Amino acid sequence: MFKEEIIGVLEKQTKLRKEEIENLIEIPPDPDLGDYAFPCFVLSKHFKKSPNEIAIKLASEIKPTKNISEIKAAGPYLNFFINKIKLAEQIIEINANFGKNKIGKGKKIAIDFSGPNIGKPMHVGHIRSTVIGDSLIRTYEFLGYSPIGINYLGDIGLHIGKLIVAYELWLDKTALKKDPVNELLRLYVKFCSKEKSLVQEGFDEEMQDNEWAKKAKEALKKLELGDKKTEKIWTEIRQASGKAFDRIYDLLNINFTETTGQSQFSDKGRQIVMNALEKAIAKKEQDGAVYVLLDKDHKKYIQRSNETASYITYDLGAAVERYKKYKFDKMIYVTDFRQSAHFDALFSILKLMGYDFTPKMVHLPFGTVKFGNEIMATREGQIILLEDVLKKTIEKANEEIKKRKTKGDAEKVGVGAVKYIILKNEPASDVQFSWETALNFEGNTGPYLQYSYARASSILKRAGNFNRNNKKAKIKQLTKEETSLIKKISDFPEIVEKAGKQMNPSLIANYSFELAQIFNEFYHNNKVIGDKEEAFRLRLVQAFRTTIKNSLWLLGIEVMEEM
RNA sequence: GCGCUCGUAGCUCAGCCCGGAUUCAGAGCAGAGGCAUCCUAAGCCUAAGGUCGUAGGUUCAAAUCCUACCGAGCGCGCCA
Numbered sequence: 001m002f003k004e005e006i007i008g009v010l011e012k013q014t015k016l017r018k019e020e021i022e023n024l025i026e027i028p029p030d031p032d033l034g035d036y037a038f039p040c041f042v043l044s045k046h047f048k049k050s051p052n053e054i055a056i057k058l059a060s061e062i063k064p065t066k067n068i069s070e071i072k073a074a075g076p077y078l079n080f081f082i083n084k085i086k087l088a089e090q091i092i093e094i095n096a097n098f099g100k101n102k103i104g105k106g107k108k109i110a111i112d113f114s115g116p117n118i119g120k121p122m123h124v125g126h127i128r129s130t131v132i133g134d135s136l137i138r139t140y141e142f143l144g145y146s147p148i149g150i151n152y153l154g155d156i157g158l159h160i161g162k163l164i165v166a167y168e169l170w171l172d173k174t175a176l177k178k179d180p181v182n183e184l185l186r187l188y189v190k191f192c193s194k195e196k197s198l199v200q201e202g203f204d205e206e207m208q209d210n211e212w213a214k215k216a217k218e219a220l221k222k223l224e225l226g227d228k229k230t231e232k233i234w235t236e237i238r239q240a241s242g243k244a245f246d247r248i249y250d251l252l253n254i255n256f257t258e259t260t261g262q263s264q265f266s267d268k269g270r271q272i273v274m275n276a277l278e279k280a281i282a283k284k285e286q287d288g289a290v291y292v293l294l295d296k297d298h299k300k301y302i303q304r305s306n307e308t309a310s311y312i313t314y315d316l317g318a319a320v321e322r323y324k325k326y327k328f329d330k331m332i333y334v335t336d337f338r339q340s341a342h343f344d345a346l347f348s349i350l351k352l353m354g355y356d357f358t359p360k361m362v363h364l365p366f367g368t369v370k371f372g373n374e375i376m377a378t379r380e381g382q383i384i385l386l387e388d389v390l391k392k393t394i395e396k397a398n399e400e401i402k403k404r405k406t407k408g409d410a411e412k413v414g415v416g417a418v419k420y421i422i423l424k425n426e427p428a429s430d431v432q433f434s435w436e437t438a439l440n441f442e443g444n445t446g447p448y449l450q451y452s453y454a455r456a457s458s459i460l461k462r463a464g465n466f467n468r469n470n471k472k473a474k475i476k477q478l479t480k481e482e483t484s485l486i487k488k489i490s491d492f493p494e495i496v497e498k499a500g501k502q503m504n505p506s507l508i509a510n511y512s513f514e515l516a517q518i519f520n521e522f523y524h525n526n527k528v529i530g531d532k533e534e535a536f537r538l539r540l541v542q543a544f545r546t547t548i549k550n551s552l553w554l555l556g557i558e559v560m561e562e563m
Numbered sequence: 564g565c566g567c568u569c570g571u572a573g574c575u576c577a578g579c580c581c582g583g584a585u586u587c588a589g590a591g592c593a594g595a596g597g598c599a600u601c602c603u604a605a606g607c608c609u610a611a612g613g614u615c616g617u618a619g620g621u622u623c624a625a626a627u628c629c630u631a632c633c634g635a636g637c638g639c640g641c642c643a
Binding site: 019020022033289304305310337340406441448461462506523525530 | 566567568569574575576577580581582583584585587590591592593601602603604605606607608623624636637638639640641642643
């Protein structure tokens, strides 16, 4: 909060650009050295003086203000001491809007996330897009943007063809009624194993045009042509899946602005393919398949020879329709990094076709969720169902609550634990999932953060209805723990902005953890109730509680007053 | 072959974008030891644990930037 003021002063004094200063400013390794430091190395060339001399010169030129109490040169560094009392006075005044911003006012950001394939269950690999996307929605909303959450279901494609074939051959109706998720999974896995049994050794298993693959393609073609019987099966699959997805979204407390499926864009996609052909951007093979030449020998097929649409056909259609509908200022696709090439191709084609909104679209790739060394693959049936993960963590939370005889909400704790495991990692890196870490509620975990919130709530509750605007909360001197808590709280707005800019919820997750750690240290060493500083400390606890609540809200993690 | 991502304590990760300050590169988990007349022990404290993949280069200064190499994963489908 006072950092901006320091930047302003330096801007005037050094003639550097604001952003440049912002990047240069750092926090000294020891708080005794100062609260913020400006390294003078960059200026030494310009002023033709040693950084040490420049630091001394600047220290004498910059005058202290009511918020900045002291400016000291220490070697090549110019160290700023902020007036912590003044900062503390501001911190205890914060309210539920703390960290909110208007930088996004009037701007629309569409986010395409989650997008599971119908007919397949969600497993732990699917949760990343879902949870990251949701957190981004919340972050942009917090920053004043108008976010649009789009759940773009994989409701068409060869996997559906496979499933339809399997459904016709081996469906167990009672099983479907009882447990649709597992019955559909069983059908899909059975189909894949049949298909695999025909694969000849040494050949890429999925590239082969064996009889099973042909059957699946036929089923898909029938569906696209509007065959009634096939359509009916498809509808049933979609409905069964939809119910299962909704159950999970409810549990995760995740909402979308709209839920669409790829199938809804096949007409639009095909129309774009036609346009591309007319404009000679796309070419036709002899067998009828349509492609765009992206590199000198990289053909990207945008329509199959049997005239059915491909993945990218739908995405072309969806992109154009979405822009028409929302006129977004930015469109973020939150998907696995393995789709990077697909999005590069998608964006290139849209650009070639002259759609001027293309630069507004970005792909946010994220790494794989790994279980041991395994990467989960639905077709092998080697998966850990997301629903099972959630059930188990909730169950564990229940045990813990019973053990402690508290009033925690097992669902909030269990779901929070799972979300946090995913969000604390930077999107680009892989996530190692294990039951041990998922069921551990200690240390850098969701429940630890919720616990810190609950402790703060508990202190406030015990204090009764203290006067929230107690002006007698005069601050004379701050303890070490109070100081670091105040400074940490003051970082929050900057962190949210950065997380939005970088599309990176892990910044908020890591901040939350550090904040909670500092708070825990604070209340262990500084008694709140009954202390002569009670009035001030209660308000500080309240400020912490507000900040961690907002921070966790951005991650989609719910808090409770007691746990 | 071409291209992308990643190598930081036994394990899981911050820090790298935007290079900086002391004898000390931070956390968490696991393992070792301690804290209960005191606001919830899902907590706190202490000790232990690291040639930041390797080798060069740039720089007054490299975990951070550049190059090469080694290792892991992925992409290069008329799959999604």
